[in-house]
Amino acid sequence: MAGQVQVADGDVRRESIVAAAPDAGLSSAEAARRLRIDGPNAAATPPRRHLATRIVHQLSDPLVALLLAAAVVTTVLRDYPDTAVILLVVAVNTAIGVVQEVRADRAIAALDQLAAPTARVVRDGRHAVLPATELVRGDLVRVEAGDVVPADLLLHEASRLHLDESALTGESVPVCRAAGEEVSAGTVVTTGRADGTVVRTGAASALGRIATLAATTRPAATPLQRRLGSLGRILGLAAVALSGLVFAVGLLSGRPLVEMAVTAVSLVVAAVPESLPAVVTLALALGARRMATARAIPRRLHAVETLGSVTVIASDKTGTLTEGRMAVQQAVTGDGVRFGVTGSGYAPHGTVHRDGTPVAVPDELRRLARAGLLCNDATLAPPTEQRPSWGAVGDPLEAALVAFAARCGLDPQSTRNAWPRITEHPFDQQLRRMTTVHRACGRGYLVVCKGAPENVLTTPLLDADADELALLTAAAQRLAGDGLRVLALAAALVDRPPADPAYPDGLRPVGLVAVGDPLRAGAPQIAAGFADAGVRLVLVTGDHPATAAAIAGQLGLWAEGDPVVRGDDGDPAAAPPAARVFARTQPEQKLDIIAGLQSRGHVVAMTGDGVNDAPALRRADIGVAMGGGTEVARQAADLVLVDDDLSTVATAIGEGRRIYDNIRRFLRYALAGGVAEIAVMLLGPLFGLPVPLLPAQILWINLLTHGVPGVALGAEPAEPGALRRIPRSPQESVLGAGLGRQILVGGALIAAVTLGAGVLAAHWGRPWQSVVFVVLGLAQLGVALAVRAPRPPGHRWVNPALPLAVAFSALLQVAGVLLPPLRDLLGTEALGVPELLACGVVSVLPGLVLRLTRRTPGTDDGMSAHSAAVG
Secondary structure, three states: OEEEEEOOOOOEEEEEOOOOOOOOOEOHHHHHHHHHHHOOOOOOOOOOOOHHHHHHHHHOOHHHHHHHHHHHHHHHOOOHHHHHHHHHHHHHHHHHHHHHHHHHOHHHHOHHHHOOOEEEEEEOOEEEEEEHHHOOOOOEEEEEOOOEOOOEEEEEEEEEEEEEOHHHHOOOOOEEOOOOOEEOOOOEEEEEEEEEEEEEOHHHOHHHHHHHHHHHOOOOOOHHHHHHHHHHHHHHHHHHHHHHHHHHHHHHOOOOHHHHHHHHHHHHHHHOOOOHHHHHHHHHHHHHHHHHHOOEEEOOHHHHHHHHHOOEEEEOHHHHHEOOOOEEEEEEEOOOOEEEEEEOOOOOOEEEEEOOEEOOOOHHHHHHHHHHHHOOOOEEEOOOOOOOOOEEEOOHHHHHHHHHHHHOOOOHHHHHHHOOEEEEEEEEOOOOEEEEEEEOOOOOEEEEEEEOHHHHOOOOOEOOOHHHHHHHHHHHHHHHHOOOEEEEEEEEEEOOOOOOOOOOOOEEEEEEEEEEOOEOOOHHHHHHHHHHOOOEEEEEOOOOHHHHHHHHHHHOOOOOOOOOEEOOOOOHHHOOOOOOEEEOOOHHHHHHHHHHHHHOOOOEEEEEOOHHHHHHHHHOOEEEEEOOOOHHHHHHOOEEEOOOOOHHHHHHHHHHHHHHHHHHHHHHHHHHHHHHHHHHHHHHHHHOOOOOOOHHHHHHHHHHHHOHHHHHHOOOOOOOOHHHOOOOOOOOOOOOOOHHHHHHHHHHHHHHHHHHHHHHHHHOOOOHHHHHHHHHHHHHHHHHHHOOOOOOOOOOOOOOHHHHHHHHHHHHHHHHHHOHHHHHHHOOOOOOHHHHHHHHHHHHHHHHHHHHOOOOOOOHHHOOOOOOOOO
16 A cells, blocks of 8 residues: 655655554564654644844834834933834734734644544554654554544454544534545544544645644734724824925024924924824723623633624634534424424424424434434433533434434333344445344343434335335425435334344334434524624535535525535625525635635624634634634634634624724824924914913923823723624724814814913913913813713713723813913923913814714714725
8 A cells, every 4th residue: 555645845745655564563662763754643743933133123103103202202302201112012013913923823733633642552562652743654554433533544443433523524413424435634533433544644645734724824914903003194294295395484583493393393203193002002902891791711812803894704614603513403293294493402302293282202202212222322411510512422413313212201210221223234335324222121122223314214124104104204305405414314113123134124114303403592592682783604514515504594694596606616705795504614715705805895704613614714804713612723813712602703893883982982082183283383374473382382292292191091881782793894994984084173273262262362462382282281171071982871880980081181281371380391481370260171172073964873073984895
């Protein structure tokens, strides 16, 4: 037996896989030689990124670079407190970014936890247990029920071998493998045993190929990161240009060169909202805490906001939209009567209904349940402290039949004791059926046969007329069309056991059972909730197209005539834009599907729980993993749902939209103040105010207005109806949807009242520069209160930190003209009580105008999304 092995340099080398007799295995010397050539049987380790590289990557962000420039400026101006604040913000954000990068890189290391730690192998003619990492091509390996397959094996002996391949393929139904077939690393043996020869190890194995995909798939920048990066570049250019203009105007008006240079640099600092990273970090941290309370753990802070921008959720099926457990959902008795069965997982209690109405279990259905229980090797495991729900011991498909029998009122153990098995013919891949013979309670024997309908509903196995067989065959086809796996059962009481249990005859059809992976409770309502939020749910699974279409139909995503894109029949990335169901997809194709959606302008969230989902979870704009899934999926994801409840994603979407609204709210407030400051400095000389503000006064206003009040804006509550609006277009600027216009309007109002107050004070011979200083600061603080999120009735006192922060900053602003030490520091003059009251009255005008012209809640000054979702 020979094969091809892919080696590290990309060449394909043909070499004999088995160097010794199959029963003797490899020699230790030969195994050591191959281990040196191919390396250990472990996932490829990605190259490590040095700490310095990670830090430089974080500091290269345009907004961070602008903040560093601002820190240099404040240092030159000897404004050391402001410098310290800016550098602290940069340091905290850099540290958070580096930590999140390191945690994301653990996705590959988590594959080691999935791989089998040891393997049973034949070396030098003797059986031994070795670390799985020491396996090499050609090793003879044995696997049994419960084992994780340690490497890709070519089977040369298999007995009733069934494997759970859901972690790699997404299919929830165990598959049967026979001698001559291959089994993949990372799959789990549910029943049977097998001997096989290792054909691929490490990075060349099925598990290793997915590891390579995950290692080479880097998460893209989030929409918020892209928007803030673009904003940083815009602010930098605008601040430098406008400050240069102020510098030129000052020189032309006869001001000293050094004074105008310092003033221009101060305006650069004033135009930069240095509190923005702090606001973003606080808003994300508060959102992460709220989401953690809702049992969703964000692994990257920026993922919290990204959910608010999501336009498409590409969801895995098994374990995400479904329970991830096999269950009998429909049953048809021998006379053609159809029943529905409900229950939770493998729990031995549930209800039987007909046409949606609960009914008592009839004798015909009880006989069908008994047949499925007796022709069965599985049992149910009760809950434990480590596992709070009922579990399956053995084949999950057979465990579903045991739970079905219990839901029909049978006690599994008592029933099996009353009908002891005396002989059997195990499931045969060729015959596709299993037969057991039991001693009857009275005299005689009970023969039970279970298998595929086309292999059981046939003569001479059955003693039934053509009409009976046609009735059950048609029912089986309808159930299969619903995406369920259908088993037929037949039984008969006989005087003596059949001579060959594999070929009984004279049996009577008992009925059909349809097994599937049921939808999670409330899944259709979750899908409808996403639709209301303007988010499109797409089903991406490795399952059969009929199963995928049936599940999507129950969710309301698919109707007869809609396309079902098959991964095994073309390129799923080239699917029509309207496609919402993708079946038979491989891990690499999931990447292509996500990339195709992103190329159309979508912000894509991917949900999953298996190893096969890990690369796609990293490639998506945000990866959402089920807490009960594989460790590699959790490590690759940005968000982990502890309770495996997809409805938590809807909560997270609302939280993301709240965060983004608050960031825009802060920008509206902070940039309006910056515009006002530049306008006052630029236009002041035209109105007879030669130097409206000194550099120290500009920095003081900037520190008070952008500091505590700005951060408090990041904690504003969600707007009413945030989850009932269309998500923002991914191409929309952070200043889009009218925010740029609102900033200019707010800045113009602040500048107008400031210049007006200064001109009047100068006309009346009062300290006009101090009046400009007080009014400009207080007016900005008034705008902070005006742009608050609208409150629903009864929630007026949500986020009391904002009015307290405004009051505190206002006191410090007034103290700048009252306290002699601050007057000396800032270069201000004292103002009397009447002058301060007049300044206060004038300062409330911009905020009052903005408040009175606010739009209705849900479209608050353009804060709510108005752009259409991407098609």
